[in-house]
Amino acid sequence: xxxxxxxxxxxxxxxxxxxxxxxxxxxxxxxxxxxxxxxxxxxxxxxxxxxxxxxxxxxxxxxxxxxxxxxxxxxxxxxxxxxxxxxxxxxxxxxxxxxxxxxxxxxxxxxxxxxxxxxxxxxxxxxxxxxxxxxxxxxxxxxxxxxxxxxxxxxxxxxxxxxxxxxxxxxxxxxxxxxxxxxxxxxxxxxxxxxxxxxxxxxxxxxxxxxxxxxxxxxxxxxxxxxxxxxxxxxxxxxxxxxxxxxxxxxxxxxxxxxxxxxxxxxxxxxxxxxxxxxxxxxxxxxxxxxxxxxxxxxxxxxxxxx
Amino acid sequence: xxxxxxxxxxxxxxxxxxxxxxxxxxxxxxxxxxxxxxxxxxxxxxxxxxxxxxxxxxxxxxxxxxxxxxxxxxxxxxxxxxxxxxxxxxxxxxxxxxxxxxxxxxxxxxxxxxxxxxxxxxxxxxxxxxxxxxxxxxxxxxxxxxxxxxxxxxxxxxxxxxxxxxxxxxxxxxxxxxxxxxxxxxxxxxxxxxxxxxxxxxxxxxxxxxxxxxxxxxxxxxxxxxxxxxxxxxxxxxxxxxxxxxxxxxxxxxxxxxxxxxxxxxxxxxxxxxxxxxxxxxxxxxxxxxxxxxxxxxxxxxxxxxx
Numbered sequence: 001x002x003x004x005x006x007x008x009x010x011x012x013x014x015x016x017x018x019x020x021x022x023x024x025x026x027x028x029x030x031x032x033x034x035x036x037x038x039x040x041x042x043x044x045x046x047x048x049x050x051x052x053x054x055x056x057x058x059x060x061x062x063x064x065x066x067x068x069x070x071x072x073x074x075x076x077x078x079x080x081x082x083x084x085x086x087x088x089x090x091x092x093x094x095x096x097x098x099x100x101x102x103x104x105x106x107x108x109x110x111x112x113x114x115x116x117x118x119x120x121x122x123x124x125x126x127x128x129x130x131x132x133x134x135x136x137x138x139x140x141x142x143x144x145x146x147x148x149x150x151x152x153x154x155x156x157x158x159x160x161x162x163x164x165x166x167x168x169x170x171x172x173x174x175x176x177x178x179x180x181x182x183x184x185x186x187x188x189x190x191x192x193x194x195x196x197x198x199x200x201x202x203x204x205x206x207x208x209x210x211x212x213x214x215x216x217x218x219x220x221x222x223x224x225x226x227x228x229x230x231x232x233x234x235x236x237x238x239x240x241x242x243x244x245x246x247x248x249x250x251x252x253x254x255x256x257x258x259x260x261x262x263x264x265x266x267x268x269x270x271x272x273x274x275x276x277x278x279x280x281x282x283x284x285x286x287x288x289x290x291x292x293x294x295x296x297x298x299x300x301x302x303x304x305x306x307x
Numbered sequence: 308x309x310x311x312x313x314x315x316x317x318x319x320x321x322x323x324x325x326x327x328x329x330x331x332x333x334x335x336x337x338x339x340x341x342x343x344x345x346x347x348x349x350x351x352x353x354x355x356x357x358x359x360x361x362x363x364x365x366x367x368x369x370x371x372x373x374x375x376x377x378x379x380x381x382x383x384x385x386x387x388x389x390x391x392x393x394x395x396x397x398x399x400x401x402x403x404x405x406x407x408x409x410x411x412x413x414x415x416x417x418x419x420x421x422x423x424x425x426x427x428x429x430x431x432x433x434x435x436x437x438x439x440x441x442x443x444x445x446x447x448x449x450x451x452x453x454x455x456x457x458x459x460x461x462x463x464x465x466x467x468x469x470x471x472x473x474x475x476x477x478x479x480x481x482x483x484x485x486x487x488x489x490x491x492x493x494x495x496x497x498x499x500x501x502x503x504x505x506x507x508x509x510x511x512x513x514x515x516x517x518x519x520x521x522x523x524x525x526x527x528x529x530x531x532x533x534x535x536x537x538x539x540x541x542x543x544x545x546x547x548x549x550x551x552x553x554x555x556x557x558x559x560x561x562x563x564x565x566x567x568x569x570x571x572x573x574x575x576x577x578x579x580x581x582x583x584x585x586x587x588x589x590x591x592x593x594x595x596x597x598x599x600x601x602x603x604x605x606x607x608x609x610x611x612x613x614x
């Protein structure tokens with residue numbers, strides 16, 4: 001099975017209490033691809049500028065990621081500069097330069113069309129709708145969004161929500177999207193907007209998946225996966241995209257989409273998110289082994305399982 | 308087995324987004340006793356004033372709680388008025404009248420002396436030390452504290468920490484007590500101050516227990532119990548004390564103190580905390596059944612367990 005991810009490839013300049021890095025490889029599609037590559041074949045659709053070199057591309061291709069869907073445009077790659085204080089859940093944006101990303105018109109290569117899984121990383125919801133409609137054959141669509149689109153693109157976002165099977169957002173976004181401060185009520189309201197399942201990420205407290213009644217075999221009670229109590233979050237950038245990569249990658253590696261598969265996918269999502277933050281940028285996600293992943297999976301199981 | 312709890316019995320006036328109540332029965336020892344009463348024999352040591360009537364006492368005795376350790380003094384019972392906004396984790400104190408509680412000098416009745424378990428609810432740490440030393444025969448001591456004592460009674464608190472086996476505090480208190488913003492590091496630092504185990508409560512995200520290396524049979528990895536995603540937290544007052552009651556009550560009901568018992572106790576703690584907040588004051592905790600408790604226990608298991 002293979003998965004197509006559509007989203008940003010970017011350069012990030014980051015400052016955290018543990019240090020700083022200038023213009024390192026980042027972007028939602030990058031973090032997602034690397035995390036998902038440990039589970040399934042990944043095909044990426046993105047746009048980069050002339051400052052994106054063979055070195056950056058090799059970070060993805062070394063992990064077997066198919067980069068033929070990356071468009072190369074005149075100009076510079078999407079650039080973001082941010083800083084994290086002691087509260088690693090809150091990024092302070094210092095600079096955003098959309099550059100070539102501003103004119104991103106995602107095109108799915110013909111060779112990608114047999115993919116059964118699709119992940120719409122956080123881009124303009126109208127583009128997400130277009131991409132999703134251009135791949136009518138996919139079996140499962142995952143999607144992300146952000147507070148900006150919830151605020152200013154409600155109509156397009158509504159169309160996008162009708163087209164995703166699983167939406168992955170965080171606590172604040174779920175409350176904003178539903179207009180409800182109670183997380184379980186917020187979850188039900190979001191599920192009424194379209195998705196069959198909703199993953200709400202709680203940062204250092206893990207994530208919960210809520211299911212629409214009647215969807216997915218095996219019951220409809222929510223399921224919560226823990227985050228590992230980590231000593232040091234060196235760089236939280238990409239944690240959510242790495243979660244999504246582990247989550248969607250694991251699902252794509254399985255033959256069926258059941259509640260049991262989705263529960264295990266939640267664990268693999270939190271596992272990949274916990275690795276991502278251990279080092280800056282994609283550093284940790286470049287050189288993992290499947291053994292390390294399974295070892296941490298077992299730690300998470302031991303952390304939460306009674307017997 | 309029986310457990311002695313020493314703490315406040317109070318009247319609370321509460322306002323939450325779901326309504327208000329004037330002068331209803333509250334206090335840490337009250338909430339703890341009721342929750343623990345579903346697991347073991349509970350004996351309470353507290354002080355009340357002349358406004359505390361047979362009606363309030365009956366709330367405890369109907370649940371089999373031994374109230375002979377409640378001192379009756381001239382004056383009024385400890386009174387607290389508070390308000391919760393949309394963020395139910397933050398109480399706004401409107402009024403605090405210590406009244407007879409100010410002169411509380413806890414005395415353990417001779418008939419309580421054969422208890423093997425002791426819980427020191429949040430009172431002045433010097434009193435906690437005195438009580439603990441007056442019961443040298445106990446097998447396990449649990450304790451609570453608050454930010455006030457962390458700020459102004461550091462020395463007495465240090466003595467208290469050397470005398471408790473399990474400390475139960477929340478995220479903010481753990482960070483304040485350790486001076487460390489990273490929860491796992493904060494946990495290790497607190498464990499170095501005395502306790503063999505530390506329970507950190509995360510509000511709606513559950514709670515984690517950290518173990519001192521070498522203590523308790525069955526490993527030393529932390530363990531996290533979830534909180535139920537609840538639609539409506541009607542009144543969070545007493546959630547932490549009800550957690551402690553379920554946690555300590557379950558431990559006291561078991562013959563041994565192992566990691567396995569402590570893990571199950573974490574689940575029973577979160578179960579009782581989740582019931583407590585469903586209604587105002589002690590309303591929910593007065594009329595539970597063991598069947599309801601076990602049903603919710605199983606929901607929590609299903610919420611977090613993969614298989």
